[in-house]
Amino acid sequence: MLKIAILVREETTARCTGHGCLRSFFAKTESFSRYRGVDIELIGFLHSGGDLDYKLAKMKEAGVQVIHVSTCMRGKHPGYEELVKKISVDFDVVGYTHGSEHGKIIKTVSVTGKYI
Ligand code: SF4
Numbered sequence: 001m002l003k004i005a006i007l008v009r010e011e012t013t014a015r016c017t018g019h020g021c022l023r024s025f026f027a028k029t030e031s032f033s034r035y036r037g038v039d040i041e042l043i044g045f046l047h048s049g050g051d052l053d054y055k056l057a058k059m060k061e062a063g064v065q066v067i068h069v070s071t072c073m074r075g076k077h078p079g080y081e082e083l084v085k086k087i088s089v090d091f092d093v094v095g096y097t098h099g100s101e102h103g104k105i106i107k108t109v110s111v112t113g114k115y116i
Pocket of ligand 1: 008012016017019020022070071072073097098
């Protein structure tokens with residue numbers, strides 16, 4: 001079972017229900033289509049605010065292997081690339097959740113530095 005977490009933009013959570021991210025996760029579409037035929041489990045749905053280091057440590061502890069950074073983070077978060085680099089030390093990172101793979105910024109990095 002592959003354990004996954006979704007990291008979304010704090011400011012967006014004031015208006016967004018997370019429906020787009022969750023719909024694509026459960027239907028295995030868009031960024032999650034790569035998991036067709038693979039058992040996946042959603043371990044966390046967290047936003048970027050507060051004590052993010054603590055939240056990431058808890059995700060690591062819970063066995064999360066891959067973090068999908070939300071599409072709204074990719075499109076609107078000024079520190080997106082630094083954030084992706086930071087989390088890719090401990091996790092494989094996919095740089096979007098729903099919508100086009102080719103968004104405003106495309107950045108998908110794994111722990112090995114390989115783009116995925
Ligand atoms: S990517 Fe879409 S559904 Fe997910 S948190 Fe951002 S706006 Fe909401």
